[in-house]
Amino acid sequence: MEGSTVPVSQDGQIASPRRAPSQQRSRERVERMLAAASALIAEQGSDAMRMGEVAERAGVSIGSLYQFFPDKRAIIWALAERYTAESQACIAAALAQVSDAEGLRRAFSDLVDIYYGLFLAEPVMRDIWSGTQADKALRELELADSRANAEFLTAVLKRLRPAADPAALETTALLIWQMGEATMRLAISVGRQEGDDLVAAYKRMALRELVGQ
Amino acid sequence: MEGSTVPVSQDGQIASPRRAPSQQRSRERVERMLAAASALIAEQGSDAMRMGEVAERAGVSIGSLYQFFPDKRAIIWALAERYTAESQACIAAALAQVSDAEGLRRAFSDLVDIYYGLFLAEPVMRDIWSGTQADKALRELELADSRANAEFLTAVLKRLRPAADPAALETTALLIWQMGEATMRLAISVGRQEGDDLVAAYKRMALRELVGQ
DNA sequence: TTGCAAATGTGAGGATTGCTCATGTTTACG
């Protein structure tokens, strides 16, 4: 919610920290910067996004931009963090109350549909996750996000199969989650019909693993 | 085998063509350029690879580099093409003679192990596939490669299950292949033990889908 | 209100890097 502007990352290292906005005025400006960046990424992709253009569109100087974001990737990171926070809340909510196999089947199925819809509808999220993985810090954020999401799935599995090896359940959950993201990336890069088929096939395979045949 | 130096791509478009080496002398120089690029990618990743450094390490001028490669991504593309050609041949060989379920089980299992080994051992391949996907042309090459590889799997499945819907088999094969690559990427970015577990779990899931329970 | 330190805002310019091009050198071949 808050403009977090986490100091980030030259090749994965923490960079020189930047001021966090403390006044109402600057908080609004940071919002405008993020909105401008988001729009530009949606239009051209994060790689083609130019810092000067972000500043111009946000109506601020290039210096102001760098006052709150240590570098270009920090802006992308900040946007990515918002999406992950949003989707994690959504996933937690969907899986929290599952108590039996049928519930898991329904919750998981819904979740996949929602995620797929998000990927299709949000060009920014799509670009960040499938495009800018050249960035080590972003890849690590994605891995952390995957682990967090898989965690919810693991919790459900442990509830449903208390006798199973917990480590194996964790592996299964992480794998299924990662496969889901891979499927989404593939699905949006092919035609709509084929994409839908792929997602349906993934859902079937994952459910077979999660709740059995 | 030949230094192909395919003219490639600013945002996926074909770029101004470059000379293909026709003399022995220049063919050797192109080889040195590719070797230098490969070494630099292995050391620092393709993003940090500098064209000037490639030229210097290859013992050629920057101008010579651009004589045969239209731009930076063309070098990466050329290296990627070699790997895909190599691995496709390997995959084709492994799956060509499969004629029954047990054969598929064994061939697929071997294939996964070989691929996993390749990912672990080849930093260049690892970097190209998991790092530089910001490049649209490279992503398309990867998709084309995935489709080609999945094609071999599809052929086997059609042979083993002639009654099944061909389109569904194609979807299944592509999905399983893409999931495999996603698993590899995940496996190499976590610890060795967890990576091995993930690959084993993938193999189990994929085989369940391919040859049944 | 006034004074001042901290927060914020600015944009010219430094530094890096992908890539071009005018020019010089080597090779193939009739």
Place this chain on the structure above:
DNA sequence: CGTAAACATGAGCAATCCTCACATTTGCAA
């Protein structure tokens, strides 16, 4: 040997990320 094509070179152009010295605004204590 002569010539055209292939090959080689590196200074420099252009694009872009980011810094920094300086100007302005805000919060707040005296």
